[in-house]
Amino acid sequence: MDLVKYAPVGQYLPRNSPLHRLDPRTKILATMALAVVLFLLRAMAGLGLFAVASLALLVLGQIPLGYALRGLRPVIFLLLLTVVLNAFFGSGGSEARTLFVLGPLVATEEGLRTGLFVGARLLLLVTITSLLTFTTSSVELADGLEWLLRPLRRVGLPGHEIAMMMTIALRFIPTLLEETERIMKAQTARGAEFGQGNIVRRAQALVPVLVPLLLSAIRRSEELALAMEARCYSSSAPRTRMKELRWGLGDAVAGVLVVAASALLVSVR
């Protein structure tokens, strides 16, 4: 029951790789740019190139491939669903070639191809976003986000508050997973069984986990609020930073590379 293993998307992996040393703003912008590129691609060849580039980035970020693959586990179901749904219902037009028939359902070759394409795109999207979270701590991520949201302050978007909420939420995901695991174990020791019986019974079995979990989350948030107030936290106070964000040479290089790669990929499509 190592729930922590299944943390959604990737958990930050402290390393000292070139990717880890980049400014978080560079990484956020690059990830956004690459995500856009991913949706502009039309051919498998483009996706292939993209995949090769992502692999290279994983290696550059010193992320073990097995670990990266594990991060993909939660989306596998979604992936399969995408492929299957597309194979059966994807538009193949009138000249679609039939692969096989399953009752009233007809799987077409075009549909399957679309499904695989969309699936691969989803997979790569998850990969590059996990690459961001693998190589960027939640504090850096929030700092970067806050900076990027700054222009929107004029229209009333509270960038700092959003960033703070995000940091706290990210910070507590592993904690809550650990807590869930602990409570599930405690109830198992009292004879509970999870994931057995029909849906209603499964849902009922979760009550003894959810109630303590909710209580503990509320308790934690109250404690955190108290601790922040005790240190005179105020979202509007002007503050300095422990680590100032600073663009460096690496960021310039990364920026140029991303722009060049994006241009190349989009031209290949």
Add this chain to the structure above:
Amino acid sequence: MPDPLIACEQVHYTYLRGTPMAAVALRGVSLEVQPGELLALIGPTGSGKSTLIQLCAGLLRPTAGVVRVLGQDLWGPRADRRRARRQVGLAFQFAEYQLFEETVRRDVAYGPKNLGCSEEEIAQRVDEALRQVGLDPAGFGDRSPFSLSGGEMRRVALAGVLAMRPGVLVLDEPTAGLDPRGREELLARIQALHRQGQTIVLVTHGMEEVARLARRVIVLHEGRIVLEGSPGEVFAHEEDLHRIGLGLPEAARLVRLLQCRGLRVADALTVEDARAAIVAALRGQDRGPR
């Protein structure tokens, strides 16, 4: 010797195996829990105590090695883990955080209900378990567990485990975070349970508790058993204990200090024994020639 209730053979455990965060918690631990004994498990923070008892309760699967409950390999091909889990009643550290029902009675009933007991049997077990932890079923039974004090909640949680009528009661730091009186009461309850024949494994950081309650002590350090024996035998290794960050019970330290100052006191571990030993030593000194 009767068959052990729990037997671990060269058990290893690694958390998050196969990830960069992998942490080795146990490196080859073998132990047996005999019927009727009160075994204390001590060791510095992170030495693997909690991991070990979760393995014993069949909640974690050993990376290597075998865990047997009543002679049956927990992870063998035809293992009935449900039955084995019933034999090992594990109360986690800060067990009060597992309470969830609207009333104390219903929360304690959760375990027996999962076992499929009849209504009567459940009611009977709940009353008995509440009494065993020193809570009056009539007074507490219908209260919300969340309206109780921390110490009372802890006892309700303990009753929840006792109501399963486990062969072995495994307690992970049951007195952590309780006030002195709460601690005393709980220890007295544990001792009473043991006198009634309940087999108990007690994980603790309190050396006084070990000296007072345990017949046998196992010391874990970095996932290995480093010392094992009666409290007297284990606490005789003061240097070794110090090296891994543990110490002696206060009373035993006092006696040691007096011995260093030249008073001829017999070794003692508990406050009562130390008092008797010191009184005897002083009497002897008065009478004897200087």
